[in-house]
Amino acid sequence: MSTLISAIGFGCVTAAILAIAAVGFTLQFSVSNVLNLAFGSVMTTCGFVAYALNSHGINIWICVVIAAGAGGLLSLGLNSLLYGPFIRHGTNLFGMVIVTIATALIIDRTTQAIVGPGFFSYVVGSSQAVRFADFVLTPEQIATIVLALAAMGTIHWLLRYTRMGKSMRALASNVSLARACGIPTRRVANIAWVTSGLLGGVAGVLLFIDTTTFSATSGSGFLIVVIAAAVVGGIGSPYGAMAGAFLVGVTSEVAAAYWNPELKDVVAFGLLAAILLVRPKGIFAEIATEKEVVG
């Protein structure tokens, strides 16, 4: 029993990081309908922003905040300067996927050219695990879970109780109708991109604190799990992304605790496939699949 509880605790850490990233990824997708496969590269770039600051002695948690800001700016810049012109020229959804793949490659390779092919670590401080009940977690992992809960709470508040959140949901539901109702679609889309970048920045630094080491391609490597969590939850649904993240994170850790750790992804993704067989649009499917792309 203690093995199961500790595995769930470990899974919560992975799920926490995954939830922040998946919500950022899917929130922006729900509003703009652009499947941004450069999201992992945004995470990596923010990770290196934090590294640059941290290596000059700045506390890692302050670095998280600054990196989040950098992520928001980078994400906004990508939409305004790169994706926006493509969308306004009529590039369709599939074409935009290719554009985002190219963007990811450009960011990753440029980052690698600047920082080199090596590995990097933050100065975080003591990381000895603390034990309570049957959970065994380090202070950084506990902070990660707390941050994720705070982020999810904020996103919930944003979507449910603010005018901007309601506008985002309106865009996610029907762009034409939202525009006809006087919602400034481009401005709302830009804010969704900024929010996505903020969350991507936080997730990137938290991921690299958790893995203890990272390289210029680490964020892109994590993207497949982020997309999986978003898809199983229902692509375009922030609440689905949270559920998907919890499912993927906990399942993989429990599988590793009880079975061959080499196959933990097989178990997690097998379960994911099974869920999609039963609910093809994911647990919380919301997005309109024929929606137009918003720049």
Place this chain on the structure above:
Amino acid sequence: MTRINAVFVATALVLAASACSSSGSQQGSASTLEFAIFHDYSGPNAAYGPEASAGCFPAARVINAAGGVLGHKISCVPVDAKGDPADAVPAANRLIAASPSLVGVLGGGSDDATAVVPLFEQARIPIFSTTGQDSFDHARYHYFWRILSPDGAQGYAMAAAAKKLGYTRVATVFGNDAAAQGSAPTAIAGVHALGLSLAASQSLAVGQPSYRSEAQRIGGARPQAIISEADPQTSATYFAEVAQLGTLPGLITDPVSQEPNWIKAMSGAVGSATLRAKDTAVVAYAPATTLAYRAYTAALLASKSVVPGPAQWDADLYSVADYDSIVIMALAMIAAHSTSPATYNSFISKITSPSAAATIVHTFAAGKAALQAGKRIQYIGAVGPTVFNQWHNSGQGFAMEQRTVSGSWRVVNVLTAAEVVAASR
């Protein structure tokens, strides 16, 4: 008259074609001979390329300084294999098609050797590989050569090292990539063969964001030491979590742990002092005091314009092996009186085989002088004696090394070839 002219023209064309053909195989007197460094310069194993460059460029330096090969200068041409057969195969095909001066290749890492070695075999170009895959132990390739022991021998040596360090209860933890899996089965077999207790055995899915459950399981098994091989990021994440959950046991690792990237990643994860105290790297042994090794070191340090931070590769056996590989190919050309890959390939084993009649040489310059004097030679390079078997494989003993505060490596013990063989029974 017209008929005579036609015959004359036809004869001239045949002669011209013949000359072109000869030029192609003999690499025309003014051309520079190219050795491709076909390794990863990007991707998860992006350090493999610079590591091989640190062998090729110093070798080119000593060869050119000694007058080159049969009147030709030589050069090293880095080619990014990207660590994935999907990228490596087209890159190899492009290299073969577009490089008429290509005479030899360093390459075929564990991730792509199976895919690219047949291509160079078909093109009849010798390839000196650092792959550890056991599938090449008895492969009947004519142009494939391997100086360092396969991963299988590495696994046995790591088990033998555990015994020699006095451990009686060990665990094995290997990444599930091809490079690491090459030595996993033999490490486990070696542990059993030497009568050690195997506390746990794990195969890690590489590149995961977390290994906390795996780390907790290994902690629960309470091994005195962990025999391990995995890429830098996987190792760093995994062992940091093992350390967070308890005490890091002793580590017995393979030569990957001597690469700067691995050290940097692990130092960041568990701390430099802890890593120094815990890690013992088991590496194919090449005493750094030999004449050949000193020649390599001197050439390496003098190559800083093309090898950034050359000192970091001084103790790297892969770099040393790549240096020897280039020297061996160059000497084989001189012995064959030909730069044609198809011709000199069969002289590779001749210039390294021991023989009572052979003059032992340790440098390219000495080997070239002896060959030009009509002598038979045995080149004993920086990695030590290289004696190829019928499958073009060679091997050697192993050293157990620990890193010092200054960052250099100190040999704490040596495993003889016999001790490694004992672990394989």
